[in-house]
Amino acid sequence: MAGSAKAMERRSGISLWRQIADQIRHGVGAGTLAEGGRLPPETALAARFGVNRHTVRNAIAALIDEGVLRAEQGRGTFVEERRRLKYPISARTRFSEGLRDQARDRRGHLLRESREAASGRVAEALDLADGAPVIRMETMSEADGRPVSRATSWFDAERFAGFADAFQELGSVTLAFKRYGVEDYFRQSTLVSARHADDDDLDDLGLAAGAIVLVTIAINVDIGGRPIQFSETRFAADRVELSVTPPA
Structure with missing residues (x-):
């Protein structure tokens, strides 16, 4: 050592x-x-x-x-000899596409969902009024059956009513968005930090106490620039490394 x-x-x-x-x-x-x-x-x-x-x-x-x-x-x-996945963060960040050449099977799972009033932080990110109805989804993403990330995401409940059902069926946020006429979307901003995993992350990602997670806080917008998703994603640091591509 x-x-x-x-x-x-x-x-x-x-x-x-x-x-x-x-x-x-x-x-x-x-x-x-x-x-x-x-x-x-x-x-x-x-x-x-x-x-x-x-x-x-x-x-x-x-x-x-x-x-x-x-x-x-x-x-x-x-x-342990282990291969870390390289997850790209760019203007068009997509879980499935980003890991396409690194994992054969890539899928998201819905852990739980709820409808709630937007907090000030969520409302500001989604450009909604304080207290506006939003859909909150807790999801977990796997690559070749191995959990790599856990996310909390919020969506405008009026524009995307039933979004959790679409995601659960399709296993992809991108495919679910297409159900609502959002054919393409872009990453407006991403903040990256790191911390110890909390109890939920430990359980859902199969980590041991003291494990580190990489945290991204992001806003996605449609082609018109309207916010459509606000999310906080926790990546298992021993399984994933983040690769940030600067804007052109």
Whole structure:
């Protein structure tokens, strides 16, 4: 494990094992821990991080559950060899199209949907009046049967009445939009950040506690420039990397 370990923050409110897991995960992502490489022994890691072996063992167990590491009896713990999907973010961001050459089967699943009054944030994004009716959808997207992202999206309930049913049938936002005469649409804006996965993301994406998700907050507009979708998408950071294409 190349490089020195970052000092543990013992009063940060974040468990020590989670901090260690984050550092190991960061090392994998940064390339300082190569795929297929063997992790140092627990005693060496405990000394490096200034903690006991039990704390290190908890961090390793979480990363094994997450699929970042794998344990081989009698040989040690190794960095799992995994291919990350490259998800492009551009003026025409589409889940299925973006992963077309990387996964054979790409499909979205409806987890739950509801009709609600638009909050100020949602109303502003969709250019609606505060409290206007909107459809809220919680969805999960898979590539070759593997969950890669979970999203919360909002749509104008008057323009897109029944949108959740169309999405559940077709498994695609793009195809569902076509049902409403929206043949094409464009990404108006995307904000990207990262954070620890919350409980729902952990469950739906099959992640271990402490896992990191990449978060995109986006607005899509139709060809007339009218907002049609506001969404917050969480991508499993160990499965997907975001590739942002600047506007021409």
